[in-house]
Amino acid sequence: MLPLLQGTVFLLSSCFPAGGGSPLSEGLWLLKTEFALHLYRSAAAERNGTNFVISPAGVSLSLEILQFGARGNTGWQLAGALGYTVQDPRVREFLHTVYTTLHNSSQGIGMELACTLFTQTGTSLSPCFVEQVSWWANSSLEPADFSDPNRTATEVSEDTSGQSTGEGPGNPLWGQAGALSTRLSIMSTMTFQSTWQKKFSSMTSQPLPFTCAHGLVLQVPAMHQVAEVSYGQFQDAVGHEVDVLELLYLGRAASLFLVLPQDKDTPLDHVEPHLTARVIHLWTTRLKRARMDVFLPRFRIENQFDLKSILRSWGITDLFDPLKANLKGISGQDGFYVSEAAHKAKMELSEDGIRASAATAVLLLRRSRTPAFKADRPFIFLLREHSTGFVFSIGRVSNPLD
Incomplete structure (x- = not known):
């Protein structure tokens, strides 16, 4: 849980x-x-x-x-x-x-x-x-x-x-x-x-390289899945490009909405001022279903x-x-x-106690034809009630090891 x-x-x-x-x-x-x-x-x-x-x-x-x-x-x-x-x-x-x-x-x-x-x-x-x-x-x-x-x-x-x-x-x-x-x-x-609608597996022997602010790269514990997700690529009001991913929890009652700058050199504080309710609403209506490799740090x-x-x-x-x-x-x-x-x-974000072999994770990492969403740099998250869009919690991950 x-x-x-x-x-x-x-x-x-x-x-x-x-x-x-x-x-x-x-x-x-x-x-x-x-x-x-x-x-x-x-x-x-x-x-x-x-x-x-x-x-x-x-x-x-x-x-x-x-x-x-x-x-x-x-x-x-x-x-x-x-x-x-x-x-x-x-x-x-x-x-x-x-x-x-x-x-x-x-x-x-x-x-x-x-x-x-x-x-x-x-x-x-x-x-x-x-x-x-x-x-x-x-x-x-x-x-x-x-x-x-x-x-x-x-x-x-x-x-x-x-x-x-x-x-x-x-x-x-x-x-x-x-x-x-x-x-x-x-x-x-x-x-x-x-629990997740589609459960993650643990990347126990292959941590995710996570680029923090100022270029510091850390090896962080991560989790992985290949699944049908809601995904989109958008620009904010001043042109910053972001990847947006929505992951469903069991029963589709709630979802985790992730906003990730596409460019590792774009700090979150450049994106944050331009997030508005109407922008979030527009992005959610334009997400498309796609089969993707999803990599998230545990935090x-x-x-x-x-x-x-x-x-x-x-x-x-x-x-x-x-x-x-x-x-x-x-x-x-x-x-x-x-x-x-x-x-x-x-x-706390985890794979819900599910463990998979490192070999499986390594194999999936090498899938060349499946698009990937890698949260390997600072990102914003919103925990939302799926049907109404009400935001339960909101925050950011700048360093998963902190």
Whole structure:
């Protein structure tokens, strides 16, 4: 199985003392894809050419939950960042249907988008807010004691992963959560677990030469398959040529979308600024089925982001200001604001434990009449829900050995 777990934590504090397919479908697909690419570019700017993965689905879910409680300018800023508002009944109904569908697992596929609100004992929440959240994307409300960070972190870990690991996606924040002003934590998680539609074999004795930035060549563990895939060659807005490949997971419920510059001398940061939702949409509609040799490096990426700095750079400023935040819909009174926002993501790409002899891999490497897709230089990846195109996670691989 290929596991992926991503989480987002929002710590809400109070400044009062403690104790107190249709046009709509296509439009939302474009807006959510644009949000994912915006998040990608912001994360890329902080990572300076290194590997990273981030979950637009997890981040947007937390912002949607906040929209239920946001009013005035705070609500407008959230809507501006997302490009839509769940206060719109049409949007709310459509997204609710999509999220409900994602929870259905079949044929060895497990996908779930969930949100847990941990509330400090004694915190009063608006009944309307509680009802909306409980109905939204497998969300739930759980009690927490923010004065005991270790206990809360363990509770979070158990709630989001089903087992006690002693580490939750928001664990580094719990030291700050011990402040008496913290009243509520919003944690969203996106989990995905599946196998490939066509399984890879391992190139155990023949690693893939991978050219990193600045010409450094590394020998990296790789996997290989010969399969019918969706493939295309395109140009971005300024003429950079890229290879695009889409690989399906079991049951065709999700796919991995890869963008690889054709020229090894073209850095990813030359391509990244020109990726837009409409460009991705155009490329996906023009992919052709082709039988290809596919070579991918195995990789594992785990990282954490300070979402507060990213969201503030987008213009979401009132949310983090104790004097300006308007989250009156949460409790029916003024006082709540977001003190911290963090996101932790992890993704592992492998051949799913399948092993094949090196001789087979060497033989396939020598196939001269089969076109090849070799991810032997930095590339961008998007994990997408296949039918809607919603982006679960997005990231890049600059060095598979990091």
